[in-house]
């Protein structure tokens with residue numbers, strides 16, 4: 436593979452011309468509290484198996500990406516321990532008995548430095564892979580992600596992670612507005628709600644790819660390897 440030459444990835448609504456040296460893998464919020472049995476997500480009554488099915492496809496994709504020497508970035512949703520970056524509206528939304536910053540099964544919920552806030556061991560970042568700590572749903576809001584991507588010559592993103600309709604969709608929309616072409620491999624993104632998984636992917640690729648392209652890890656790896 437010559438990293439400067441585009442490879443054609445079978446995708447919807449039409450094929451995606453991926454330029455390896457200009458394309459980063461952006462893995463969204465694969466955090467222990469969202470994915471691990473006994474974490475905050477499960478404590479709220481969610482079926483974490485809906486998210487855990489994304490771990491193996493992400494692991495394969497990440498391993499291939501690393502072996503090709505391509506760029507990888509990770510994000511984590513969370514807040515400062517003193518919660519000064521937590522909007523009061525976000526803290527009280529949902530009227531849940533347990534809020535961001537309260538004690539959870541793996542430390543304080545969505546607080547940086549706590550065990551549950553960290554990335555699952557299967558996809559743990561290695562040296563040189565930036566980790567973007569984001570206070571919101573979109574990875575561009577109140578972070579230095581755009582600056583890092585610009586400095587590294589990134590123009591395309593393969594976006595994976597959780598959840599499809601929340602942080603993945605918000606990030607793809609933010610990226611699209613900043614001029615990035617985004618490809619989402621369907622088996623590498625997950626939602627606790629199957630209907631939102633389906634709708635979240637349809638929204639991205641509808642209207643001629645209004646926010647981006649949808650493919651899957653098999654088709655992506657077939658084009659790259």
Ligand code: C5J
Pocket residue numbers: 463464512597598599601602603
């Ligand atoms: C993410 C959430 N990562 N659903 N967060 O999607 O609150």
